[in-house]
Amino acid sequence: MDDNYFSLNSILADNHKLSCTFTLDVPGLGYLEGGTENDIHQHAKVELPFWLAQTLSLNEFTTFPLPPPYTxxxxxxxxxxxxxxxxxxxxxxxxxxxxxxxxxxxxxxxxxxxxxxxxxxxxxxxxxxxxxxxxxxxxxxxxxxxxxxxxxxxxxxxxxxxxxxxxxxxxxxxxxxxxxxxxxxxxxxxxx
Missing domain, CATH: 1.20.58.2050 (Methane Monooxygenase Hydroxylase; Chain G, domain 1)
Incomplete structure (x- = not known):
């Protein structure tokens, strides 16, 4: 199980979607929700690929529950x-x-x-x-x-x-x- 940047298997593993909840208002990223608003508001739930959800979660912009395959x-x-x-x-x-x-x-x-x-x-x-x-x-x-x-x-x-x-x-x-x-x-x- 490698986490190589160039590994297609790692890329596929990181592309799974997670249901994330934003912990604060984020201006200019409303398009992530698929709506017409410019901003994402606190407590908004958005499906994000893991590679993005990971970065946002580590920086405390989002939280996510444990995905169903690991419950x-x-x-x-x-x-x-x-x-x-x-x-x-x-x-x-x-x-x-x-x-x-x-x-x-x-x-x-x-x-x-x-x-x-x-x-x-x-x-x-x-x-x-x-x-x-x-x-x-x-x-x-x-x-x-x-x-x-x-x-x-x-x-x-x-x-x-x-x-x-x-x-x-x-x-x-x-x-x-x-x-x-x-x-x-x-x-x-x-x-x-």
Missing amino acids: NRVKSALNASAQSVKLANLVGGNGWWYRWGRRIADVLDDEPQADLLNVLLKAFVNRLPALQDLAAHHASADHTLPENSTSSGEAFRDGMEGDERELFAIGQESGKLSKGWYDSNSGRKGGR
Whole structure:
């Protein structure tokens, strides 16, 4: 998970919209509300991309509630069964749930920040074994599950967010390379 300025994944993670509330009147930015007024008034709610909401929040122009993908409802679902939560669906599109959560945590105060980072870490740790098993299964040559299978492993795969999909691809490729190496060395031993 990189926060590189030139990373398209980081740009996509920063482009999610947040519902922000302005803490003061701001002259000349009324167009952000989409209305005809020139100014934004205190307590006005505006949907802003995270990259802008972050800057405004750090400078105390706005506040925002924790976005729905990181609320107690999602936390409870992750605690009940981390593998059954479709993280990709929580943040839309291909989803970068971990990246966006980490970026939001950067803006939060100490206690909410620690809570959010703990949710992200716990979700990752609880989902990693299933991800690893599924990648190993897909890497095997005797792969028998059809791609459109409704098994729990395939449901988990469908719900993987962006970073998990990248790890899945790496694990799958690594499994294929390991199997190829093992098969080539087994053939040599049998031929001696």
